[in-house]
Every structure is written in C-alpha cells, then in structure tokens.
Amino acid sequence: MTFDLSRLGQVRQTPEFRVNTVRLAQFAAAIDDESPAHREGAIASPVFANVPPMQATIETLRDVTSAFAFHGQHDFHYHRPIRPGMRLFCRATLWGAVPSPAGVSVIVKSETRDETDELVDEQYFNALVAGATLTKSVGDVAPEHRLPDSAKSAPPFAQATYAMSADQTARYAEAARDYSAYTLRLEAAKTLGFPHLLVHGMLTLAFAGRAVVDKVCGGDSARLKRLAGRFSAPVFLTPGQAITTKLWALGPQRGREAFGYEASDAAGQIVIKHGLAEVAL
Amino acid sequence: MTAKVAHPGIGPSWSAVKHQTCAALVAEGCRDEPERPAIIVEDGLVVTRRELLQRVEHFSGYLKPRLKPGDRVVVMLENRVEFMIALFALMANRATLVSIAPTAQVHDAGHILKDSQPVLAIAGEVQSAVLEQLRPECPSLRDILVTSGEEPDGLGRYEREAERIPLAEAPCRRDDILTVFYTSGTTGAPKGCMLDHGWWLRVVDLDQVLFPRSWQDRQLCCLPFYYTDPAIQLMTSLTTRGTLIAMRRFSVSRFWDVVRKYDASEMLSIASIPALLLKGEPGPRERDHRMRAVVHAGLPKPLHRQLVDRFGFPWYDQYGSTEGGIMSRVPVDLAEELVGSGSIGVEPPDVIIRVVDDQDQDVSTGEIGEALIGGPDLFRGYLNRPEVTAEAMRGGWYHSGDLVRRDERGLLYFVGRKKDMIRRSGENIAAAEVEAALRSHPKILEAAVIPVPDELRGEEVKAYIQLKDGLSRSDLPPDQITAFCRARLASYKAPRYIEYRREFELTPSMRVQKQSLIKEGPDLTVNAWDRETG
Numbered sequence: 062m063t064f065d066l067s068r069l070g071q072v073r074q075t076p077e078f079r080v081n082t083v084r085l086a087q088f089a090a091a092i093d094d095e096s097p098a099h100r101e102g103a104i105a106s107p108v109f110a111n112v113p114p115m116q117a118t119i120e121t122l123r124d125v126t127s128a129f130a131f132h133g134q135h136d137f138h139y140h141r142p143i144r145p146g147m148r149l150f151c152r153a154t155l156w157g158a159v160p161s162p163a164g165v166s167v168i169v170k171s172e173t174r175d176e177t178d179e180l181v182d183e184q185y186f187n188a189l190v191a192g193a194t195l196t197k198s199v200g201d202v203a204p205e206h207r208l209p210d211s212a213k214s215a216p217p218f219a220q221a222t223y224a225m226s227a228d229q230t231a232r233y234a235e236a237a238r239d240y241s242a243y244t245l246r247l248e249a250a251k252t253l254g255f256p257h258l259l260v261h262g263m264l265t266l267a268f269a270g271r272a273v274v275d276k277v278c279g280g281d282s283a284r285l286k287r288l289a290g291r292f293s294a295p296v297f298l299t300p301g302q303a304i305t306t307k308l309w310a311l312g313p314q315r316g317r318e319a320f321g322y323e324a325s326d327a328a329g330q331i332v333i334k335h336g337l338a339e340v341a342l
Numbered sequence: 343m344t345a346k347v348a349h350p351g352i353g354p355s356w357s358a359v360k361h362q363t364c365a366a367l368v369a370e371g372c373r374d375e376p377e378r379p380a381i382i383v384e385d386g387l388v389v390t391r392r393e394l395l396q397r398v399e400h401f402s403g404y405l406k407p408r409l410k411p412g413d414r415v416v417v418m419l420e421n422r423v424e425f426m427i428a429l430f431a432l433m434a435n436r437a438t439l440v441s442i443a444p445t446a447q448v449h450d451a452g453h454i455l456k457d458s459q460p461v462l463a464i465a466g467e468v469q470s471a472v473l474e475q476l477r478p479e480c481p482s483l484r485d486i487l488v489t490s491g492e493e494p495d496g497l498g499r500y501e502r503e504a505e506r507i508p509l510a511e512a513p514c515r516r517d518d519i520l521t522v523f524y525t526s527g528t529t530g531a532p533k534g535c536m537l538d539h540g541w542w543l544r545v546v547d548l549d550q551v552l553f554p555r556s557w558q559d560r561q562l563c564c565l566p567f568y569y570t571d572p573a574i575q576l577m578t579s580l581t582t583r584g585t586l587i588a589m590r591r592f593s594v595s596r597f598w599d600v601v602r603k604y605d606a607s608e609m610l611s612i613a614s615i616p617a618l619l620l621k622g623e624p625g626p627r628e629r630d631h632r633m634r635a636v637v638h639a640g641l642p643k644p645l646h647r648q649l650v651d652r653f654g655f656p657w658y659d660q661y662g663s664t665e666g667g668i669m670s671r672v673p674v675d676l677a678e679e680l681v682g683s684g685s686i687g688v689e690p691p692d693v694i695i696r697v698v699d700d701q702d703q704d705v706s707t708g709e710i711g712e713a714l715i716g717g718p719d720l721f722r723g724y725l726n727r728p729e730v731t732a733e734a735m736r737g738g739w740y741h742s743g744d745l746v747r748r749d750e751r752g753l754l755y756f757v758g759r760k761k762d763m764i765r766r767s768g769e770n771i772a773a774a775e776v777e778a779a780l781r782s783h784p785k786i787l788e789a790a791v792i793p794v795p796d797e798l799r800g801e802e803v804k805a806y807i808q809l810k811d812g813l814s815r816s817d818l819p820p821d822q823i824t825a826f827c828r829a830r831l832a833s834y835k836a837p838r839y840i841e842y843r844r845e846f847e848l849t850p851s852m853r854v855q856k857q858s859l860i861k862e863g864p865d866l867t868v869n870a871w872d873r874e875t876g
Binding site: 075076077078079080081082083084087112113115116145146234238240241242245246249 | 378558633
C-alpha cells in the first residue's frame with residue numbers, strides 16, 4: 062500500500078462545470094427530494110455541491126494512496142446556493158492528515174467558485190486510510206462538528222424518515238456520476254467483504270440533508286449555511302432500507318441557528334454521528 | 343516582432359496518453375470504472391464499460407481463429423454500438439477495419455471491396471444485401487457476419503460461441519494498421535487512407551492536451567460512426583472517465599433534448615450542423631444546458647458570432663484530416679477574439695504546418711500557399727497506391743492540397759482547395775485566392791470563382807458576386823470590382839467575367855456549390871459582364 066503525504070498543500074483543479082436546471086432536477090429526483098424548487102432544478106439540493114469538486118477531491122486523495130479509503134466525514138460550508146446558469150470552478154487541496162487507532166485520516170479541502178470568482182462553497186472531505194501509519198498530525202485540521210451527548214438527552218426537535226428504493230444507488234450513481242462498483246454490483250461489494258450493495262456516503266448524507274431542509278430550513282435550502290456529519294457505519298441497500306434523521310436544536314451560534322443531528326438506518330444502527338446543520342436566522 | 347500565438351498552458355505531447363496501443367488504452371479505460379457508462383445512445387440504451395469490454399473480448403475470441411494479422415474486414419453499420427465492438431475486437435486480433443458508409447450501394451461499396459480485398463464483412467441486414475450482390479467480384483470475402491436483434495447484442499450469437507480473450511493482453515503493435523477510411527480526393531476514385539495505432543493514440547492525446555476534460559464531461563457524437571471522429575470521441579471518453587452520448591443521426595428537432603437529457607458538455611460538429619442549429623426554433627432549452635465547447639472543422643464565418651451569442655458556448659474552429667489528424671485548432675484563450683475571423687488557429691504540440699508555393703518553397707507571411715503537414719504519426723499511406731502516397735508525402739511532408747495563409751501572429755486561415763484552379767495562358771490561378779480577395783471588399787458578401795473555356799487563353803476567370811443586403815449592381819459596378827482585384831492581386835488573376843447573384847446554392851458544408859454554377863449552361867459568358875467588351 063502506498064501512502065504519500067508529499068503533496069501536502071498542493072492544489073488540483075477541475076475544468077469548468079456549467080449548471081443547468083436538468084442536471085439539478087435529475088439530482089433531486091435521484092435522492093427523492095420532494096422540495097419543488099429542487100425538483101424543478103431552480104436551486105440545487107444541498108449535497109449536490111459535492112458533485113463539481115468530487116474529481117479534484119478524489120484525485121487529491123489518490124495522490125496520497127491508491128488503497129480503498131472510507132469516506133469518514135464531510136463538512137459543507139455554503140456561501141451561496143448553486144443555481145442554473147452558474148459556471149463553477151473547483152480547487153482541492155491536500156489539507157492535512159491525522160493518525161487514529163484504525164489508520165490515518167486524510168483531509169482534503171475543496172473550494173468551489175463561480176465565474177466571477179465568488180466563493181460558492183467550501184468543503185472538508187475526510188477519508189480513513191485503514192492500516193496506514195503516521196507518527197503525528199501534519200498540515201491543518203478540519204473544523205469541529207461535535208454533537209455532545211448532553212444535547213441528545215433532550216427529545217429531538219424534529220425527525221424524519223425517508224425510505225430507500227431498490228434502485229436508489231443506481232439513480233444516485235447516474236445523478237452524481239459516482240459509479241463506484243460496490244454501490245452498483247453485488248459481486249463487487251462482496252469482493253470488499255460487504256454482504257449487500259453499499260449506499261454512497263453522500264447519498265445517505267443527502268437523505269439527512271432532506272430532513273434538515275424540510276424540518277429546520279422551512280423548505281428553503283438557501284438558508285442552509287453548513288451541513289456536516291461523520292459516517293459512523295456503512296449503509297447497505299437492503300429491502301426496506303430507510304434513513305431516519307433526528308434533529309436537536311443547539312440554539313444560536315455565530316449568528317445562525319444550529320442543529321445537531323444523527324441519522325440511523327432501518328435496523329436502528331446510527332450511520333451518521335456528530336451531524337451539524339447551521340441555518341441562517 | 344508580433345508575438346506568436348500558442349495554445350495556452352497545455353501539456354506536451356503524450357502528457358495525456360501513455361499507452362503503446364489502442365488496445366491497452368481501451369482495456370484500461372474500461373477496467374478502472376467498470377460500471378460507468380461507456381456509451382449512451384439517444385434512445386436510452388446504456389452500455390457500461392464492463393459490458394463493452396466483455397462483448398469486445400468475446401467477439402475477439404470468435405474472430406481469433408478466423409483472422410490473421412493484417413487481414414482486412416469491412417464494417418458497414420449504422421450508428422450502433424456493435425460498430426465499436428467490432429473495431430476493438432478486430433484491433434485485438436491485429437486485423438484492419440475497412441469502413442464503408444452504411445448508405446453505400448453496389449458502385450461505391452464495390453470499389454472499396456475490390457480495392458481492399460477483405461476476408462470478412464460485418465454488416466447490418468440492409469447493408470449485407472448490398473455486400474451479397476458484390477460477392478462474385480470479391481473472391482477474398484469468406485463470410486458476412488450480420489448484426490441482428492437487439493442492440494448491443496447484434497453480434498451476440500457470435501460472442502456467445504467464444505471464450506473471452508483479454509483485451510489488455512492483445513498482441514497488437516503500435517504500427518499495426520487499425521483502420522482504412524476511404525477519402526474522396528478532388529480527382530480519381532476514393533483512396534483507402536491507412537491509420538495505425540500511433541495515429542489514433544496521437545489524436546486522442548492531442549485532443550485531451552488541447553482541451554482537458556473532467557469526469558463530469560460527456561461528449562456528444564452526432565456524426566456517422568463510419569467516420570474516424572466517433573471512435574476518437576469514444577477513446578477520449580474512456581480515458582477521461584467520460585461517456586459518449588451518441589445520436590443515431592444528427593437532428594435539429596431532437597438535438598437540445600438529447601443534449602439536456604443526457605447531459606452533454608461538448609460536441610464535434612461538421613458541415614451544415616451550425617446552420618441547421620441556427621434554423622431551429624429559438625427557445626429557452628438552447629440556453630439551459632451544460633455544453634461548454636464545440637469543435638468544428640471549417641466554421642462558416644458569417645454564422646460564428648450568432649452561434650456563440652445564441653447558444654452561449656465557444657465554437658473552436660479546427661483544421662483536421664484523415665491523413666494528418668488534428669493539424670490546427672483555435673487556442674481556447676483566443677476563441678472570443680477570433681469569432682468570425684475565419685482563423686483555424688495554430689498547430690498543436692509537435693505539428694508543423696508550412697505554407698508553400700508550387701515548388702514547395704515557403705511563401706511570405708500573409709501569402710496564400712498549400713499547407714504541408716509535418717509531425718509524428720501521420721497516416722501510413724493510401725492502400726494499394728504507393729505512387730499516390732509518395733506524391734502526397736514528397737519531401738517527408740504531407741501535401742494537404744489545401745490553400746491556407748498565416749498572419750503575422752502565426753494564426754492560420756483556410757482559403758480553399760488547391761485543385762480548384764483556373765489555368766489561364768499557362769498560369770495557375772487559385773479560385774480560392776481570387777475569392778478571398780473579392781470577399782475582402784466591404785460591399786461583397788460572397789463570391790465564387792470558376793474557369794470558363796477561352797479560345798485564346800485556354801481558360802478565363804469568371805466571378806459570381808453576391809452583394810451585401812440592400813446593395814445592387816449600381817452600388818458596386820463590375821469595373822470597380824476588377825479594379826479592386828488588380829490592386830490586390832497580379833492583374834492576370836482579376837476576373838474577366840462578372841455576374842451578380844442574389845444568392846448561391848450551398849453545399850452541406852456551407853460553401854458555394856460551384857459545380858451547379860458550372861452546369862448552368864453551355865456558354866457561361868452569356869449574360870456576364872466582360873472586361874474586354876465592357
């Protein structure tokens with residue numbers, strides 16, 4: 062297994078990504094997002110923001126290792142929503158690496174800007190390279206997003222459950238252009254030791270994002286300023302699979318309303334921990 | 343000194359493609375992300391990389407006992423995925439695909455069959471009937487494999503007979519002749535242009551070096567598969583985690599729906615496609631898409647600005663040919679500045695274009711001459727035509743037969759075909775050169791120059807003039823036109839005969855249909871103004 066941090070701080074870019082209504086609408090349909098503005102393609106579902114910089118992010122990770130890496134955490138910071146007609150340009154930077162008992166957590170930071178060079182969003186992508194070793198942290202860390210147990214002692218402010226369909230990963234693969242074989246072919250999933258098709262981490266996060274927009278943004282995704290979460294267990298595309306998101310109000314933080322959340326699968330397994338959503342007041 | 347134009351910030355040759363054969367390129371492009379679609383056809387058929395590779399490898403196994411290296415196989419198919427399966431499976435067996443238009447009939451298909459002596463043919467049901475008729479004239483042809491049934495399973499009954507042969511282990515070599523495409527020159531019967539792996543790899547590499555693509559990009563193909571371009575687009579897509587979106591045939595009415603539904607981000611355009619798109623009913627769909635580039639060979643100058651403004655993406659003019667591959671393209675950073683200029687840009691890395699006179703001597707900046715192409719991995723000659731090949735490649739340069747000029751910044755402009763000549767009193771006059779001079783007049787919209795027979799001088803120059811809208815002959819009388827020409831050209835090149843036209847019949851590539859002008863009457867000097875009689 063190769064593990065090489067020599068490109069720390071280096072930047073990768075992707076060619077122009079033009080945005081149109083059809084692509085946004087296809088994405089919303091693929092995650093069964095029922096928001097009319099998302100379904101019409103007038104504004105992007107929040108997790109769509111992952112699509113434009115995905116290549117630069119993954120290539121940056123691949124500069125470090127060719128080994129299989131678990132998507133550990135994702136943290137979107139939104140500056141403006143993605144709308145049709147925008148021309149997006151993305152940069153990804155190898156941001157840092159942190160040792161952990163299971164391996165090394167590699168952090169890639171991406172920036173998406175529009176054609177006028179205005180920031181559209183920033184993202185911290187965190188992947189766990191199992192088996193890799195590192196004596197001490199290098200580079201920068203990603204911002205924290207912890208949901209303290211004390212906050213969860215209160216009853217949830219809101220919760221929502223959305224079912225997954227048998228073709229959910231196939232639809233998401235096409236909408237995001239993320240065709241990872243273990244999300245689409247059982248034999249590929251089994252090769253990696255999984256009993257069923259794996260659900261894309263971003264698809265699970267997109268389901269949590271639906272709950273956030275529906276329950277705490279009043280259906281208006283333009284109000285969402287931050288969406289973060291830690292993937293704590295794999296989600297499998299089993300019959301009857303569904304994602305339940307529970308949200309707790311954390312009160313105002315930095316001039317925004319903050320909510321903590323957790324997502325669990327149909328079996329009750331918590332699949333996203335330390336979820337955080339910040340909403341413009 | 344004026345600064346010379348270059349393609350901005352691009353990598354060197356072979357920075358995009360490292361493979362030694364197309365088989366290695368295709369195998370790797372299919373292996374890395376097997377579930378990503380390789381091809382999506384406009385009616386909804388999706389073929390993943392895994393399925394494409396599987397079918398190629400099975401069909402390759404079927405072909406193995408039936409072919410030896412260097413064998414030629416005719417492929418005569420419409421825009422179906424089986425065309426690409428056949429191409430890659432033939433390649434794996436070191437055989438050569440000979441491409442025939444699916445619309446060809448006994449005359450044109452017969453010429454190719456007799457010339458190329460194929461051992462096998464792969465054809466659709468309609469096409470196989472044409473080939474069957476020609477069998478008596480082509481004794482080398484042992485078998486015709488007919489595609490039938492649901493695409494992409496048209497060759498399935500052959501695929502299922504055989505074991506897979508891994509494409510990555512195909513024993514092909516870089517100098518194997520992968521394909522023969524028949525090109526119709528201005529004279530004589532079509533010639534089979536032989537292209538090896540090196541040619542294909544070079545074009546795929548240059549296309550990416552000039553225009554980097556992302557995983558989110560999808561190339562739209564609306565050209566016939568029997569051209570080189572669709573397979574280039576597919577190979578480029580396979581190496582950049584892209585997907586080829588294929589139309590059965592170009593259609594204005596379906597165009598924007600296909601672009602939007604399948605998320606095309608670029609396309610390759612030729613001939614009348616720009617004019618047809620501009621004739622389409624305007625609507626919001628044509629601005630709400632993700633297209634970010636079109637590469638077009640021979641963009642009609644007057645349409646260029648409209649295309650960019652109406653559809654909202656750059657149209658890059660390119661100069662390419664089967665023999666020379668990608669010879670010149672407008673640099674991305676100059677696209678806006680050069681809209682409507684008619685420039686075909688500058689050469690990509692390691693291609694050199696010389697502009698020469700009839701003695702192959704370089705002409706001065708701004709002068710019109712023939713484009714000679716130098717560089718690695720040009721075509722490998724014309725099948726069975728060593729003397730024609732030697733003539734075209736004399737001095738080690740490919741003689742394109744195209745007239746171009748280069749300005750002081752190094753930008754190239756296409757002028758016309760060299761064979762389009764008038765021979766007057768022993769002097770050769772390039773029609774394109776006179777037309778270019780005429781078109782530079784501010785009152786002239788379009789001009790066509792043809793030879794008319796002349797007892798004294800052999801041929802004389804006749805010009806047809808289309809004035810700009812609202813102008814008539816009295817605004818620009820013929821004597822002013824000849825005076826204008828004489829101020830810019832040697833006087834023997836100035837037209838003797840001038841005739842005014844309100845419009846011209848155009849070819850599919852939006853050039854004046856000169857053959858129909860020539861066929862208008864037995865004596866084309868009748869009704870024309872004559873410089874000698876006034």
